[in-house]
Amino acid sequence: MCDVYEDEGVANDPHPLTRHLQQLTERARAFDRRRPLAWDVLLTGFFVVAAGIDYMGDGWRNIAANTDLPDWLILVLTLGMSVPLLWRRSRPMTVLAVMVGFGAVNSATGALLQVALVQLIVLFNIALRLPLRTLGWAGLLTTAPVVVGSIRFPRGSWDQQVVPQVWAYAIVALLGIAVRSRQDYTRALVERAHQLEVERDQQARLSAAAERTRIAREMHDIIGHNLSVITGLADGGKYAAAKSPERAAQALDAIGSTSRQALAELRRLLDVLREEAPEAAELAPQPALTDLDRLIDGVRAAGLPVRGTFHGHADSMPQGQQLTVYRVVQEALTNTMKHAGAGVTATVDVAYAEDGVTVSVTDTGRAGPRGAPSTDAGAGAGAGRGLTGMRERTALYAGTLEAGPRPHPEQGWQVRLHLPRTSAPLASKEPAQ
Incomplete structure (x- = not known):
């Protein structure tokens, strides 16, 4: 030869x-x-x-x-x-x-x-x-x-x-x-x-824009959620300091743990952006469905009562879909902590079926400041970055997302996600990270 x-x-x-x-x-x-x-x-x-x-x-x-x-x-x-x-x-x-x-x-x-x-x-x-x-x-x-x-x-x-x-x-x-x-x-x-x-140059620019969007979405999910948790813990520790110093110390410990976790995730994300030796960046698994319990515990420790229910089993759901479900639940709970007001409770319901996974996150807070209801995955131009990121992740796997106030006479906000069972993201979209 x-x-x-x-x-x-x-x-x-x-x-x-x-x-x-x-x-x-x-x-x-x-x-x-x-x-x-x-x-x-x-x-x-x-x-x-x-x-x-x-x-x-x-x-x-x-x-x-x-x-x-x-x-x-x-x-x-x-x-x-x-x-x-x-x-x-x-x-x-x-x-x-x-x-x-x-x-x-x-x-x-x-x-x-x-x-x-x-x-x-x-x-x-x-x-x-x-x-x-x-x-x-x-x-x-x-x-x-x-x-x-x-x-x-x-x-x-x-x-x-x-x-x-x-x-x-x-x-x-x-x-x-x-x-x-x-x-x-x-x-x-x-x-x-x-x-x-x-x-080629246009494709490079489009790829760079898509990568910037992905990075912005990841940083929003990581920083936004953890800062909301830290804020809730700090407010709770402030009120508990005078009456129960032990509860205040627990809040400070939780703040330190959440901050270190956020810093570690942010460092891993930024390491990928470094030009020198990108292959040496620390590789860690992305959050999956098994991490939902820890996510709910962290939000509950920040002062938001959350009840989680799970039906069925994930049955080797693709990692990208698991990350999408995790980020949607994370963003929904973050919005509840930021916008729902005081005295609010939340519920996370995850149901696995043969045709896919359905997730529902509801709370009993006020709904007005979070934007108008929408069932279109491409809508929401007036909504915040969080809802936009949820819709982008959902569209990546041909899913549906409904976000809006709960039907009258119930009070509060509801986010409902359905992802059909699939093995890969749509080819026309960027891969989930």
């Missing part, structure tokens, strides 16, 4: 000569892109000088059909078929028409100057940049001098004079089309790469 891969690597490696030619071609293209006028002047100057040498050295007489032509006519034809090459980019069809006109005179007089082949460069430029319909007209135009020469000075059969020239024009045109197709393909690849880069 290794030999095969090595052979493939050698086969795919370009030859040094090929690589050198590619580098030279790229340099020429780069120079052309930077200074197109300078390149055109150099190209035109080269052919003007070459044609001038042919004119001054009388080399043209070696293949001319008529060697008795005046020098001024040869000079005019030489310049007329070479100088227009300077404008081959801006006005290619005009340049070709001028060259073909001088070429027709060149064939008709029998001069047969080789500089007439320069029009192939213009034909290549037309095939490279202009529509194919224009290329067809240009091909017909270039055959005019050939036809004139074959009629004026026939040499053998007409096809021996016309067909080779037509084939030369066709090959140049096909070469221009091939280069054009290659350039279009390269531009398409570059554009596609640019689009992929933009999409």
Whole structure:
């Protein structure tokens, strides 16, 4: 297997000569892109000088059909078929028409100057940049001098004079089309790469925004709940200090324990955000359904009477769903402690069934400050961050959440959650943490 891969690597490696030619071609293209006028002047100057040498050295007489032509006519034809090459980019069809006109005179007089082949460069430029319909007209135009020469000075059969020239024009045109197709393909690849880069950056921004939302939700659940518990314990300890110092000491112990727990959870969350050695961050299991009893005990110790009832068994419910249930119960009890007022009791009811889990958290406090009732998981724009986080977690597992005042004549607030039994969160959502 290794030999095969090595052979493939050698086969795919370009030859040094090929690589050198590619580098030279790229340099020429780069120079052309930077200074197109300078390149055109150099190209035109080269052919003007070459044609001038042919004119001054009388080399043209070696293949001319008529060697008795005046020098001024040869000079005019030489310049007329070479100088227009300077404008081959801006006005290619005009340049070709001028060259073909001088070429027709060149064939008709029998001069047969080789500089007439320069029009192939213009034909290549037309095939490279202009529509194919224009290329067809240009091909017909270039055959005019050939036809004139074959009629004026026939040499053998007409096809021996016309067909080779037509084939030369066709090959140049096909070469221009091939280069054009290659350039279009390269531009398409570059554009596609640019689009992929933009999409990658957008995806990175969306992922970062989703991660910030997840972190904000986790920090809200951790800090908000524990601070509410600490506040309740501190208020209770303040009133108990005068009458029962022992109860005050118990409240202080509970405050210390809750603070350390909150600090530990917050430290674990922040360790994940550190850039250096993220794999070294402490890994601890997220809260699960088995931690609900401890959660209820902590809220009860903070001064809120809570009664918890459980029906059925979790039966290996996925960790993400367990975390969702835990956070919803936590947030519901936190809202009760913050908004329900004094003398309030709460009830947590968790029921496991074959179709999923249903959770109900009710209290007997006032309902007004906590927002309007809603059964839509995407609603609640005017609600607080806590209700929004509960709805986001619920929607992650295609569940339903109802949060609002209890029906008349009952008093208080109710949060009802139902999560269907599933093994994974929705693919369109971020994974639960």
